[in-house]
Amino acid sequence: MPRRPGSSSVLPAPPVPAVHLRAEHARSDVTARVRSGSWTRARRGAYVDSAPGCDGRVDARLALARLVAVHRQSARPPVFVRESAALVWGLPLVAPPGLVHVAQSTRPSGGSARDVLRHVVDVPQEYRVTHRGFRVTTLERTLVDCAATLDPYAGLVVADAALHRGADRDRVLAILEESAGRRGVRRARAVVEAADGGAESPGETWLRWTLLRLGLPTPETQVLVRTRSGRYWADLGYPAARLLLEYDGAEKYGRDGVAAVEALRRERRRQLAVEDAGWRVLRATSADRSDPHGLVARVRALLPPAPLIPRPDLQPPLRP
Incomplete structure (x- = not known):
């Protein structure tokens, strides 16, 4: 299966944080650092440098x-x-x-x-x-x-x-x-x-899991689309139906305002090129998590008619 260029890993593994053991520091030093908020307790006798926004x-x-x-x-x-x-x-x-x-x-x-x-x-x-x-x-x-x-x-x-x-x-x-x-x-x-x-984020995994557990056919991951303006890759799709599925998480466009606007412009140009090549694009967001059946209905309407075949072993646990 082809892969999006540069997609050799999901995300870089987070660095291993330095841990300060109480046994290696003076009691007064530990107390002062905890009170000042520069250290956060990891477990009994161990502390880690506080990260911004750590609560x-x-x-x-x-x-x-x-x-x-x-x-x-x-x-x-x-x-x-x-x-x-x-x-x-x-x-x-x-x-x-x-x-x-x-x-x-x-x-x-x-x-x-x-x-x-x-x-x-x-x-x-x-x-x-x-x-x-x-x-x-x-x-x-x-x-x-x-x-x-x-x-x-x-x-x-x-x-x-x-x-x-x-x-x-x-x-x-x-x-x-x-x-x-x-x-x-x-x-x-x-x-x-x-x-x-082929999944590159938990959001993409959630989208595929939702489709599968509620009975839709297995979508392909990392779908390559060739257009007049170049090659593009979609998160998921059903190539036979010329349907692409994208999960738009908040992290996709970044937090910087100017960069986010430019990312949205690139995404818009990309979608227009893909649609001109004869593909339809359906976008899912975190809002769809509250209505997975509605999302599946939207996807199903764009696929050839077929019965839903739910997968019991993939269902979420029942809430008490």
């Missing part, structure tokens, strides 16, 4: 800082798994984990830290690797673990990004085969089947 809630940077702190405070470096491994790999997460996930071969003692969730699981050596200085599950094993334990959309975000970064699908399928009968494997199979390394 103490768990974001990806703070979650990664907590992981770093657990690594540095442990007598023996742990093996990070699930969402924590995804953080180390730099994979996007729908919701940063509030806990640090580690694997161990024996049951945890009652005195385990409350912000560390210790999973009693044997991670074979072939599925371990040191990445960015941390012991983690391989990219493929991380994909499977997240697909099996997260809800379908969150798991698909990780799976799409992992494949985009180079995870080997054959190895993923082999891990699933070895895991037959375990909890969550059925859902993981459905997520892996739907995963596509």
